Amino acid sequence: MNFLSPISLFLFGLAIPIIALYILKLRRRREPVSTLMFWEELFRERQTTSLFQRLKHLLSLLLQLLFLALLVLAIARPQFAFITKSARQLVLIIDQSASMNTIEEEGEGLTRLASAKESALRTVDGLRFMDEMTVISSHTQPVIHIPFTNHQKSLREAINAIQPTDISTNLEPAYDLADAIAETKPNPEIVIFSDFQSISEALLAKLNSKTEADEAPEIKRRLIQIGEAKDNVGITQFRVRKSLVNAFDYQTLLRVVNASETERKFNVELYFDENLFDVRPYNLAPGESKSEIFSNFAFEGGKLKAVLDVQDALPTDNTAYATLPKRDLIPVLLVTAGNPFLQKALAVDEQIKLTVLTSTEYETDVLPVSGNSQEKQPYQVVIFDRYSPPTLGDGNYMFIYPPAASSETGNPELKWNIGGALETPIITDWERTHPILQHVHLENVQIGTAYQVTPPSTAQVLARSFESPVLFIDVTPNRKIVFAAINILESDLPLRIAFPVIIANTIQWFQQRSEIQEHHLRTGEVLKQRIESVDATIQPELETETDSPPDTPKLAKITGPGDKTWEIPIERDELLFDQTQRAGFYELKISEAVDATTEDAPAPAASELTEEDSGTVWSVNLADETESHIGPDPAVEDLLEASVTPGGTAILRYPPWVYLVFLAVGLSVVEWFLYQRRRID
Amino acid sequence: MMNDTQSAFDSEFLKKLEYLYIVSKKIFAGRIKAERRSTRRGVSVEFADYRNYTPGDDFRYIDWNAFARLDELLLKLYEEREDLHIYFLVDASQSMTYGGELPKLIYAKRVAAALAYIGLSNLDRISITSFNNTGVNRLPTERGKGKIFTVLDFLDQINGTGETDLENAFHNFVHTTKRRGLVVLISDLFDPSGFTQGLNVLKFQKHELFVIHIIDQKEAAPDLLGDYHLVDVETDELRQVTINENHLKRYQALFQQYCDDMDLYCTQREISLVRTTTESPFEELILRIFRMGGFVS
Numbered sequence: 003m004n005f006l007s008p009i010s011l012f013l014f015g016l017a018i019p020i021i022a023l024y025i026l027k028l029r030r031r032r033e034p035v036s037t038l039m040f041w042e043e044l045f046r047e048r049q050t051t052s053l054f055q056r057l058k059h060l061l062s063l064l065l066q067l068l069f070l071a072l073l074v075l076a077i078a079r080p081q082f083a084f085i086t087k088s089a090r091q092l093v094l095i096i097d098q099s100a101s102m103n104t105i106e107e108e109g110e111g112l113t114r115l116a117s118a119k120e121s122a123l124r125t126v127d128g129l130r131f132m133d134e135m136t137v138i139s140s141h142t143q144p145v146i147h148i149p150f151t152n153h154q155k156s157l158r159e160a161i162n163a164i165q166p167t168d169i170s171t172n173l174e175p176a177y178d179l180a181d182a183i184a185e186t187k188p189n190p191e192i193v194i195f196s197d198f199q200s201i202s203e204a205l206l207a208k209l210n211s212k213t214e215a216d217e218a219p220e221i222k223r224r225l226i227q228i229g230e231a232k233d234n235v236g237i238t239q240f241r242v243r244k245s246l247v248n249a250f251d252y253q254t255l256l257r258v259v260n261a262s263e264t265e266r267k268f269n270v271e272l273y274f275d276e277n278l279f280d281v282r283p284y285n286l287a288p289g290e291s292k293s294e295i296f297s298n299f300a301f302e303g304g305k306l307k308a309v310l311d312v313q314d315a316l317p318t319d320n321t322a323y324a325t326l327p328k329r330d331l332i333p334v335l336l337v338t339a340g341n342p343f344l345q346k347a348l349a350v351d352e353q354i355k356l357t358v359l360t361s362t363e364y365e366t367d368v369l370p371v372s373g374n375s376q377e378k379q380p381y382q383v384v385i386f387d388r389y390s391p392p393t394l395g396d397g398n399y400m401f402i403y404p405p406a407a408s409s410e411t412g413n414p415e416l417k418w419n420i421g422g423a424l425e426t427p428i429i430t431d432w433e434r435t436h437p438i439l440q441h442v443h444l445e446n447v448q449i450g451t452a453y454q455v456t457p458p459s460t461a462q463v464l465a466r467s468f469e470s471p472v473l474f475i476d477v478t479p480n481r482k483i484v485f486a487a488i489n490i491l492e493s494d495l496p497l498r499i500a501f502p503v504i505i506a507n508t509i510q511w512f513q514q515r516s517e518i519q520e521h522h523l524r525t526g527e528v529l530k531q532r533i534e535s536v537d538a539t540i541q542p543e544l545e546t547e548t549d550s551p552p553d554t555p556k557l558a559k560i561t562g563p564g565d566k567t568w569e570i571p572i573e574r575d576e577l578l579f580d581q582t583q584r585a586g587f588y589e590l591k592i593s594e595a596v597d598a599t600t601e602d603a604p605a606p607a608a609s610e611l612t613e614e615d616s617g618t619v620w621s622v623n624l625a626d627e628t629e630s631h632i633g634p635d636p637a638v639e640d641l642l643e644a645s646v647t648p649g650g651t652a653i654l655r656y657p658p659w660v661y662l663v664f665l666a667v668g669l670s671v672v673e674w675f676l677y678q679r680r681r682i683d
Numbered sequence: 684m685m686n687d688t689q690s691a692f693d694s695e696f697l698k699k700l701e702y703l704y705i706v707s708k709k710i711f712a713g714r715i716k717a718e719r720r721s722t723r724r725g726v727s728v729e730f731a732d733y734r735n736y737t738p739g740d741d742f743r744y745i746d747w748n749a750f751a752r753l754d755e756l757l758l759k760l761y762e763e764r765e766d767l768h769i770y771f772l773v774d775a776s777q778s779m780t781y782g783g784e785l786p787k788l789i790y791a792k793r794v795a796a797a798l799a800y801i802g803l804s805n806l807d808r809i810s811i812t813s814f815n816n817t818g819v820n821r822l823p824t825e826r827g828k829g830k831i832f833t834v835l836d837f838l839d840q841i842n843g844t845g846e847t848d849l850e851n852a853f854h855n856f857v858h859t860t861k862r863r864g865l866v867v868l869i870s871d872l873f874d875p876s877g878f879t880q881g882l883n884v885l886k887f888q889k890h891e892l893f894v895i896h897i898i899d900q901k902e903a904a905p906d907l908l909g910d911y912h913l914v915d916v917e918t919d920e921l922r923q924v925t926i927n928e929n930h931l932k933r934y935q936a937l938f939q940q941y942c943d944d945m946d947l948y949c950t951q952r953e954i955s956l957v958r959t960t961t962e963s964p965f966e967e968l969i970l971r972i973f974r975m976g977g978f979v980s
Contacts, residue, residue, distance in 0.1 A: 032912045033911045034915075034916045035913050035914065036781035036871065036873055036915075036916055036917075037875070037915060039873065040941070041922055042922065045922070
């Protein structure tokens with residue numbers, strides 16, 4: 003036994019005054035009585051056991067000395083070796099994945115996570131003196147909520163602070179972290195609270211393994227299963243992509259799985275901006291999954307939501323979210339000296355926002371911006387009709403019979419060579435399967451004027467005559483070019499049906515490779531948003547119209563499920579947001595922040611929004627079929643302890659000095675009682 | 684002590700005496716005043732008995748009619764009428780001074796004065812004796828209502844000193860008292876050697892005995908708890924005690940046993956006994972005594 007404060011043992015010297023005071027005779031009150039004969043007789047009876055009287059007298063002194071000894075020992079704070087050696091270091095892993103939201107008791111609405119937290123709190127209650135505990139929560143990534151401590155209040159607060167998530171299960175990183183922590187401790191113990199509905203083979207192997215190194219402490223492992231197998235159906239996929247057949251349309255994939263032991267019939271309700279627009283009946287056999295694709299939406303730019311009209315144990319996967327992008331008009335610039343056929347062909351397409359400029363206007367107004375490859379192209383497609391710009395930025399360009407002189411200016415970006423003129427060439431071959439020439443017949447097209455052209459080595463010829471390529475494309479990482487070597491004003495091509503088809507196909511081809519900006523994440527994934535793209539996507543006109551200085555600090559305000567909001571100051575050109583634990587819509591708004599301390603307002607608010615934009619909506623889904631199977635993994639059954647709840651009562655829950663103080667107080671009560679009853683003098 | 688004495692017989696007390704006398708007359712209504720049949724045979728008009736003639740008897744009392752019929756000399760005996768002698772024995776030991784507002788001795792003086800006043804009013808002969816271990820102090824026999832102030836003066840002069848020694852005190856009393864009578868003993872009877880020896884002395888002398896046992900409430904049920912030096916007021920003897928609840932219960936049991944023994948003793952020997960505490964008004968005690976009928980019969 004050691005003492006943390008051995009100097010306190012000098013307090014045993016207080017026994018001296020106690021004994022001295024005890025030796026001193028008690029000052030008794032004088033009380034006259036008329037006769038002593040009754041008192042004499044009374045105490046003659048009582049004094050028959052004089053030895054006992056002396057012992058009683060001594061007992062009082064012994065009780066007081068024992069009281070002093072207990073207090074002094076308590077102040078000296080004794081430490082016992084057997085307590086120190088038996089002290090445990092517990093690492094609690096609490097699974098907070100989506101399946102832990104399963105409601106186990108429907109009446110009380112108690113989820114598996116709540117049950118796990120209750121079990122963990124009981125473990126805290128069972129902590130002994132000198133035991134330490136750390137708490138790790140886990141979904142796909144582990145989070146240490148509190149380092150090793152024996153402060154039970156802090157441990158309880160840490161456990162209670164664990165919130166449910168809609169993230170998939172992956173206990174292995176948490177276990178690896180716990181294992182690494184435990185290896186440094188003398189008497190470690192890892193306790194995992196989980197439903198174990200999904201456990202990897204690697205983790206199973208680790209749980210089955212024994213500590214090989216003799217010098218390393220053996221890590222005790224306890225697996226506490228929470229919950230039991232229950233029926234469930236869930237949405238495992240709900241995602242929007244661009245249509246493969248129509249560049250201006252979207253497709254939505256919906257996948258539903260029945261993870262129950264019985265057949266389930268239910269409806270899937272589809273909402274757009276919270277308005278029901280479709281209901282699909284589903285009838286799934288046990289274990290069956292069904293996928294369905296929706297397209298040809300009559301609406302655009304909003305929130306899609308799929309809801310399973312079913313009551314099951316896990317509500318989390320009964321709802322899925324997606325964002326349907328807005329079909330923005332394609333800004334197209336036509337630089338021409340006048341081409342009514344081309345203008346009409348472009349104007350007929352509703353998806354196109356056409357701007358027509360002359361070459362002079364183009365060089366004056368647009369070229370200073372678009373010619374710089376570092377600047378973002380304001381037009382998605384630029385068509386040069388019998389014109390060749392002196393410089394060429396990144397983007398999509400269509401050259402129609404550009405003048406041969408353009409090659410002589412030495413523009414290195416134009417890598418084709420224009421040769422001599424061709425008289426009435428005949429198109430002999432064309433790529434019928436290429437998107438640009440789909441549904442197009444170029445037989446017998448009368449071409450008045452064309453020229454020979456030598457395409458760059460990276461080009462793909464789509465149509466050729468006997469003499470030379472007539473139509474080719476050149477695709478580089480930053481630039482897509484369609485080159486037509488014919489003067490359409492001197493051909494009958496504009497009069498054919500093929501002409502508007504080619505133009506439409508070309509515009510579509512330009513757009514096809516440009517993926518839609520998918521605002522879709524799985525729960526737990528990091529939301530990454532480039533700030534420039536946000537501005538360009540949301541309000542492209544603000545780029546040129548804003549009067550704010552370029553270095554004005556910006557603020558991202560994100561509104562998540564349940565109207566939970568985050569305000570994140572943007573310090574770089576990319577926003578990273580990792581609080582996507584819950585499934586739902588996350589609306590991101592970028593605004594300029596004004597430091598309130600510079601204003602007259604006395605309140606020192608950190609920032610406030612000055613102007614709000616329309617925002618970008620991200621959809622976050624669980625989208626994990628494994629998580630929808632909420633029954634325990636059979637592989638883990640051998641490792642499970644049959645519902646053994648750790649904790650409960652613990653001996654030596656408090657340090658020894660507490661018990662000594664309690665003993666001293668109890669002793670003083672006994673002494674007081676004995677004195678009051680005159681059992682002792 | 685002077686203050687105590689003065690307060691014992693104030694004007695209020697004297698009023699109460701007259702009141703008690705009037706009340707006693709009602710209680711004794713129909714009885715002959717100042718007359719008490721004596722057990723002694725003597726000369727009077729009321730025949731009592733016959734006895735054989737012995738030489739030396741007065742011839743005048745021979746019943747000659749009986750001689751004529753029976754041929755035996757028989758003497759006619761008549762009851763002798765005599766005045767009643769009432770002896771008040773007042774305990775004047777130091778223990779009688781014990782008490783709070785009203786010490787037992789004051790209470791005893793008042794009781795003695797009241798009974799003496801009534802006795803004097805009934806033309807009885809009254810004698811008062813105070814006693815302790817040092818001896819006795821005696822007021823000679825007085826008769827007549829007018830002697831009440833002599834009685835009060837004597838009572839005034841009694842101080843509580845010395846120890847209690849009933850046997851010696853009563854031996855002194857009986858040796859100086861030839862005529863038997865009613866002995867009214869007013870005392871706390873706290874004699875370390877016991878009360879029986881003393882009472883036996885009186886009883887053996889064929890005195891009619893009436894005991895008024897005066898106790899203080901704190902003697903019957905003390906409220907002492909804790910550590911004390913108990914001091915005997917008579918002997919100044921010290922006793923170091925630590926008293927708890929159990930001790931108090933046991934004390935009360937012992938005191939009750941003492942009283943019960945006293946009751947049994949008196950009952951067996953036809954001794955009238957009245958026990959009172961100083962908290963009880965003395966006039967109530969007087970009336971209780973009268974109603975008992977043992978004081979004047």
